[in-house]
Amino acid sequence: MKAHESMQRCDTCGNEYRRTFTLSADGRSYTFDSFECAIHKLAPVCAHCACRIVGHGIEAGGAFYCCAHCSKQEGIQGAIDRVA
Numbered sequence: 565m566k567a568h569e570s571m572q573r574c575d576t577c578g579n580e581y582r583r584t585f586t587l588s589a590d591g592r593s594y595t596f597d598s599f600e601c602a603i604h605k606l607a608p609v610c611a612h613c614a615c616r617i618v619g620h621g622i623e624a625g626g627a628f629y630c631c632a633h634c635s636k637q638e639g640i641q642g643a644i645d646r647v648a
Contacts, residue, residue, distance in 0.1 A: 576601035612637050 572584040574597040581597040588594075589606055596602040607616040611627035612634035622629040622643050629635040632643040 572597075574598075574601050576605045610634050 571580040571582055572595050573580050574584060575594045576596060579597045584595050584597050586593050586595050587602055587606065594602070594605060596605070603616055603618060607618055608621065608628040609615070610617055610621070610630040612629055615630050617628055617630045619630075622632060622635050622640070624635055624640045624643060625638075627638070629638070629640070629643070632645040635643045
């Protein structure tokens with residue numbers, strides 16, 4: 565490591581790493597050492613199955629869902645994952 569490179573700490577796992585990156589969301593900045601840690605910290609959680617939503621997902625009734633199936637299980641009507 566060169567003298568001018570500083571070690572930064574990941575906000576999710578606490579790892580100190582010289583190649584961290586910063587993401588901003590909702591007016592706050594976060595430092596991460598991997599996309600995996602960023603997902604664990606910032607990705608919304610499906611209101612039905614509790615998985616992290618990495619793709620587009622579905623937002624309905626004030627909640628987030630990973631897919632149409634999960635939204636339907638919670639009583640949301642009209643959501644579809646694909647057409648025919």
